[in-house]
Amino acid sequence: MKLFGVLFGRTKTKSSQVAKERLKLVLVHDRIKVSPELLDTLKGELIGAISKHIDIDQAGLEVTITRGDKVDKLVANIPIRRSR
Amino acid sequence: MANVITITSGKGGVGKTTATANLGTALAQRGCKVAVVDADIGLRNLDVVMGLENRIVYDLVDVVEGQCRLRQALIKDKRLPELYLLPAAQTRDKNAVDPKDMIKLCDQLREDFDFVLIDSPAGIEQGYKNAVAPADQVIVITTPEVSAVRDADRIIGLLESAEKRSPRLVINRLKPSMVKRGDMMDTADVLEILAIELLGIVPEDDSIVASTNRGEPVALNGKTRAGMAFQNIARRLLGDEVPFPEFNNASGLLGRLWGFVRSRPIDFKARN
Numbered sequence: 001m002k003l004f005g006v007l008f009g010r011t012k013t014k015s016s017q018v019a020k021e022r023l024k025l026v027l028v029h030d031r032i033k034v035s036p037e038l039l040d041t042l043k044g045e046l047i048g049a050i051s052k053h054i055d056i057d058q059a060g061l062e063v064t065i066t067r068g069d070k071v072d073k074l075v076a077n078i079p080i081r082r083s084r
Numbered sequence: 085m086a087n088v089i090t091i092t093s094g095k096g097g098v099g100k101t102t103a104t105a106n107l108g109t110a111l112a113q114r115g116c117k118v119a120v121v122d123a124d125i126g127l128r129n130l131d132v133v134m135g136l137e138n139r140i141v142y143d144l145v146d147v148v149e150g151q152c153r154l155r156q157a158l159i160k161d162k163r164l165p166e167l168y169l170l171p172a173a174q175t176r177d178k179n180a181v182d183p184k185d186m187i188k189l190c191d192q193l194r195e196d197f198d199f200v201l202i203d204s205p206a207g208i209e210q211g212y213k214n215a216v217a218p219a220d221q222v223i224v225i226t227t228p229e230v231s232a233v234r235d236a237d238r239i240i241g242l243l244e245s246a247e248k249r250s251p252r253l254v255i256n257r258l259k260p261s262m263v264k265r266g267d268m269m270d271t272a273d274v275l276e277i278l279a280i281e282l283l284g285i286v287p288e289d290d291s292i293v294a295s296t297n298r299g300e301p302v303a304l305n306g307k308t309r310a311g312m313a314f315q316n317i318a319r320r321l322l323g324d325e326v327p328f329p330e331f332n333n334a335s336g337l338l339g340r341l342w343g344f345v346r347s348r349p350i351d352f353k354a355r356n
Contacts (some may be wrong), residue, residue, distance in 0.1 A: 002131050014265075015267045016267060016273060019229075020277065023230050030234065033278070
């Protein structure tokens with residue numbers, strides 16, 4: 001089945017789509033001067049600030065930059081531990 | 085009072101010089117008085133693309149340094165009486181001129197011309213800054229490739245921080261057959277990424293190389309696909325509403341015929 005797909009070019013994503021996705025990713029970092037190191041620092045400080053008040057899942061915390069239409073966003077995904 | 089328009093791209097080799105020569109030609113054909121300025125000091129090329137390389141006596145740096153008057157350095161085009169070239173110096177470097185010099189020079193040109201088109205060098209350093217400083221409008225040119233689009237994005241960011249009026253985009257060397265089979269980003273893809281106003285789409289056309297070989301801008305011959313595209317851009321610069329052709333469907337013979345049929349009313353309007 002897989003061979004069939006390869007032969008007929010179905011399983012391969014179009015290279016134009018690959019180009020677009022790669023560009024979107026690289027431009028997020030080009031546009032905002034935020035290095036991975038800075039993101040790590042932010043992550044550490046967020047954990048510090050929030051866990052004083054809320055019990056959060058520190059290992060599950062994610063800080064990323066995403067592209068919107070008009071603005072780019074710094075998104076922090078902070079899972080809260082359920083207290084039972 | 086002239087409109088000063090700088091053509092820039094970030095990346096080299098995407099068609100800045102070709103676009104400058106052709107837009108200058110197309111605007112002059114429509115009766116505008118046009119000066120095209122080669123701001124690529126040290127690597128001049130606009131003169132050869134326009135076939136005027138044998139007529140250079142003085143250049144841009146000579147004018148800035150007061151070695152000659154502006155009028156002495158301007159070269160009149162062979163074919164179009166309203167078209168002039170101000171060539172770059174070939175034996176100097178970008179630091180021979182600064183943004184203030186360019187603003188002063190263009191203010192002088194504004195008095196005598198309807199359009200001043202500046203061909204920017206590649207890059208984001210001194211030469212680019214010189215080229216953009218006097219601009220009322222900026223045209224960013226790119227090809228539908230990752231490297232060119234990335235550099236275009238960088239330029240757009242720099243123009244925003246320089247508080248220039250929002251630039252407009254020309255997508256050059258689009259290959260409809262490659263777009264059709266999904267191997268080249270299409271206009272919508274590039275616009276989604278760069279998010280600026282579209283000014284024109286120029287399809288890949290072998291006649292560009294052939295016409296550059298002869299030093300005759302392709303826009304002189306309105307029958308080629310690229311020549312027509314540059315004519316359309318010139319009309320948009322003059323404020324005409326010109327629809328964007330769907331190159332995506334125009335790769336087969338039928339598609340091309342359809343594109344031809346659809347383009348007829350536009351041509352008709354242009355002649356009246």
